[in-house]
Amino acid sequence: MSALPMRPFLLADTPRLQDLFAQSIEELTRDEYDEDQRLAWITRATDAEAFAKRLRANVTILVEQDGEILGFASLAGNKEIDMLYVHPYAVGQGVGSALVAAMEKLAAARGTETLLVDASDTAHDFFSRRGYADVRRNTIPIDNVWVSNTTMTKPLAKPASAGRSH
Numbered sequence: 001m002s003a004l005p006m007r008p009f010l011l012a013d014t015p016r017l018q019d020l021f022a023q024s025i026e027e028l029t030r031d032e033y034d035e036d037q038r039l040a041w042i043t044r045a046t047d048a049e050a051f052a053k054r055l056r057a058n059v060t061i062l063v064e065q066d067g068e069i070l071g072f073a074s075l076a077g078n079k080e081i082d083m084l085y086v087h088p089y090a091v092g093q094g095v096g097s098a099l100v101a102a103m104e105k106l107a108a109a110r111g112t113e114t115l116l117v118d119a120s121d122t123a124h125d126f127f128s129r130r131g132y133a134d135v136r137r138n139t140i141p142i143d144n145v146w147v148s149n150t151t152m153t154k155p156l157a158k159p160a161s162a163g164r165s166h
Contacts, residue, residue, distance in 0.1 A: 014055070018048060022045065071086035081117040
């Protein structure tokens with residue numbers, strides 16, 4: 001498979017990312033979260049302005065192929081994967097892996113030694129397979145509904161020092 005086309009988030013992408021966020025949660029997390037939990041989680045993106053502000057405050061990249069956004073990821077403070085969402089029809093095509101690899105490379109290039117993610121129960125095994133280790137379980141209240149996830153970390157390889165010959 002050829003490299004997936006990535007580009008930075010643009011404000012005009014907000015409605016499509018809101019849709020992708022909601023579809024990803026609704027369709028991919030059914031085995032781990034009940035309907036109330038999924039609906040509460042989805043409400044975190046219903047305010048377009050607040051969602052766009054969160055995406056813009058971070059480094060957000062997306063995979064877009066043939067005009068369709070297949071997934072997006074967001075890096076907060078150069079040290080945390082704040083969001084990683086893949087469209088249900090694009091699962092298993094390497095979109096999530098490509099986005100995480102891009103986030104890791106970006107964070108390492110900016111001097112981050114350890115990358116953090118609060119992984120949903122749905123994404124836990126995905127991150128485990130990529131070298132992330134459990135740190136703690138979390139239970140987060142969203143609109144009077146409790147949603148659990150796991151904080152995971154991964155040490156990043158230091159980028160080659162500048163000035164050395166290749």
